Amino acid sequence: MTNGALSRFNPAQPGARGMKRVATGLLVVMAAVFLAARAFESRYPWLSLVKSFAEAAMVGGLADWFAVTALFRHPLGLPIPHTAIIPRNKDRIGEALANFIRENFLIPSVVARRMQNIDVAGATGRFLRTPAGEGTRIRAGASRLIADIFESLDDERLGGIVKGAISARLRKMEVSPLLGHALASAINEDRHVPMLEAAIRWMARALDANEPLIREMVHKKANWVLKLAGLDAKLADAIIDGLKKLTVEMSEDPAHPVRKKVEEALAQLANDLQTRPETRARVESMKDQLLDNKSVSLWLDTLWQKGREAVIRAARNPDAVLAGKLGEVLRSMGGTLEKDARIRAAINQFARRAVVGMSASYGSSMVKLVSETVRGWDAQTVTNRLEAAVGRDLQYIRINGTLVGGLVGLVLHVVDKL
Incomplete structure (x- = not known):
């Protein structure tokens, strides 16, 4: 300018x-x-x-x-x-301003002392819980700022950065133990039961939808003697009826032997995902192949675009977003933050450590930015x-x-x- x-x-x-x-x-x-x-x-x-x-x-x-x-x-x-x-004396003024900022705001000990009296969690709770009043103006201003930032940034470049960061993070992360732990927790808490029952129902529907295909396969595999005696149709009927009966029994009897075998196999898989090197290596290989697939890249593109558009829509109309289920969840979170002293103390401690860590890591760079900016004017x-x-x-x-x-x-x- x-x-x-x-x-x-x-x-x-x-x-x-x-x-x-x-x-x-x-x-x-x-x-x-x-x-x-x-x-x-x-x-x-x-x-x-x-x-x-x-x-x-x-x-x-x-x-x-x-x-x-x-x-x-x-x-x-x-x-x-x-x-x-x-x-x-503009250069000296810039240095003095930078030193003032560093000594009064960016030294970790100073930041930690100032953060002791700041209730970040409480302020966040009040902000989320208050549907109107002063917080509305603050929320509207912050929302407009967020929307303007997301719209002004280079979409293609930022999307590439986000996708690259997600892909790099997934490649570094060993997902096999996480999957094994999640599966083991689901089994221990019986959260796998609805998924297992849904799989049984899907198997029953698939059996009904593919009954002609099963009959055709039996007819093709049967020898000429069975075909001549007409036993191939009876054999197909017996197979289909047996499978249907199996799905009904598995659905109705939680202690069915086949169902128990499936649960034992899931438990063994959860253990192998966490402890067996061969299984873990196989899962990591599958993960890398999946990330290299172009379809996954296109999916990440779609995910980024939808996420970006959702953020902009929500930021442009925060009241509409907060009026629905999301608003209820956020207000509930705000009430929890205000009432639960233990959670509030944990969040405040995390905020203090994060700010102190940022000041220790980036304080010198910020001070240098101030002095160099003034020197460049x-x-x-x-x-x-x-x-x-x-x-x-x-x-x-x-x-x-x-x-x-x-x-x-x-x-x-x-x-x-x-």
Whole structure:
């Protein structure tokens, strides 16, 4: 952004310019009052008080104008020593700002001490539980920011980064023990029973749907004697009836021998996935082959697009999202965070460790970024930005200097006369 564009863009500058005109106008008024009082002082002696006030006010106003101007540029363009302080010392200012940030915000011990009194979990709980009020405005602003960020980022590049990160993480992760542990936990808690019953029902439906195929296979495999006697049809009927009876018995009897055998096989598989090297190696090989498959890559593409679109939709209309089941879940989570001291303490501890760890790992980089950014600005940019930030208050200094100088001059004049 150019300096001209910066000057037009910054909303603080019109106020600074207005106060600058007020301070300069007051100085001009004091000069006019001084000239008028001086001209009529011989006719009206009491005007000496006014003249002394105006004279001292001009001195005070000019002195403060010089001091304020000297911060940002050379007064009247004259290269007076120790003027244009900020442009000449911008690198030192950047270093000082960086050191201030590091010493007060980014040292791990300081961060840990400041985080001791911050209830991250409680604030999160209140934020999630409050459906309206101040939290709504904060949530709306945060939602718009999230949506704008996701829409502005390079979709193809970011999607590639996300997919690459997921794929790399999956390749490094040994999934076999996780699968084995999950399967063993499901068996121990009988959570495998609904899946097993669903498999039995699926087998029954598949048997009904493929009955003609079974009959055809039996007919083809039967020898000519069975076909001649018509026994192939009876054999097919016996096979189909037996399979149907087996599925019904397995569905109705939890202690059915076949069902027990299946459960024993699942338990053995869970154990092999966790302990047997051959099984674990085979699963990892299958995982790598699956990740190399183009269909999986396309699936990840679709997953990323749907996830991104869902985040943007939710961020654009957070109230609609929070009004449904998700809102109920989030409000329930918020209530839990507020009420459960043990969970709140654990989350706060995790937040403190995470922030302290980030400050230890990235604090120096952040400080370096600040100092290098300021060093990279040209002197005029630094001057414009700082003047826009504090210029209004500095003009008040000029106004105060004019008025205080006038009062001091008036007091000295009275003391001199007395």
